[in-house]
Amino acid sequence: MGALYLVRHGQASFGAADYDALSPLGFEQSTVVGAELRRRGVEFSQVRSGTLARQRDTAATAMKALGCDVPVIEDPRWNEYDHVDISAHHAGGAPQEDSRAYQSVLDAALAAWVEAGDSGPCAETWPAFRARCAAALADLVAALGKGEHALVFTSGGVLGALAGTVLGVPETGLLKLNRVTVNTGITKLTSGRGGVNLVSYNEHAHLEGEAARLLSYR
Template sequence: MGAIYLVRHGQASFGAADYDVLSELGRAQAGHAGRELRRRAVEATHARCGTLSRQRATAELALAEAAPGLAASADVRWNEYDHVDIAAHHGGGAAQNSADPRAYQHALEHALAAWIEAGAAGGCAETWPDFLARVRAVLAELVAELGKGEQAVVFTSGGVIATLCGDLLGDAAGGLLSLNRVAVNAGVSKVVTGRSGTTLLSFNEHGHFDGAAAGLLTYR
């Protein structure tokens, strides 16, 4: 049986001019996630990440701890949905505001629901059906590459992970809307593959942020 560990990126720079940069806390989270993978004795033979800066940096910092010498191959299909484009078309142009992140999250969730509802008729550069098709395809491709008993680690984003986990449970849209809001930075979800297919084993594990590491726990 093979295994794929889906790791959400560390905290990005919410409200800053360039969101797509790990904060200092995000860098610490990434390294801590790598140490957690090492503690679990994950022996990854495959490593992947998206092309976004926050994803690539998380991969570099985590793999330095978990599997020195293993580099993540970047693939745009692991990238997050375009929250700016979705907010522009379905959320009245709501922008990140570091002074009121809850209000932005609320507006984004409504925009995501409208994006899903619009389907292929949505005005975004990437519609919901397009997004769903690409994340399904990149996961299926990785599953096909895994040999018997091999493990892979993927550094991606909350929306991708929530969508895939929801899809494996039979409701991709519900997964994005319900699971994404509780995904923690540098949380770990585990998917296993075998004769019976691809199965979600765990979602959003974050016990590595308990106890002395509780100060590293963030959701946004």
């Protein structure tokens, strides 16, 4: 049975001019998750990443620590939703100053985004986002041979939506699972005759104990 390991990117630069850039902590997290994947001894035949800088840099850093030379194929379908566009249309905009206050505004905006459905004002609606994430997963599963494993570097919204979709509750996945996803958390799916199944969500033992200082959510 094949497995897919989906890794959330390292910490981005919340409050900075370029949010998409990995922070110094984000680079540390990426090295640690790469070492964790190496410790597990999993061999990957397919590796994917979104095209956002924080995803690509997480992939490059983690792959170096993993010691894996499989080419990383970039696919924009693994990109995060546009939080700026969503908060602008559904919450009147939200300044990135206080993380907790921003999360509260974003939560409300995401709920409104989901509620708006296909008629929403954003450049990408919730149904469109959900569909492209599902298509990216389906294509990756199809690319795997029997017993082969894949590795993906993506974002929290994608992870929440896909986990929810596998469980039959995509909206709940986005609105509930997404907000608790840690930077470089690992989500594991399996693919076999019974379809795609969720084995674990948001694993982050590699960010506990002596590495607890690396734990972050944004």
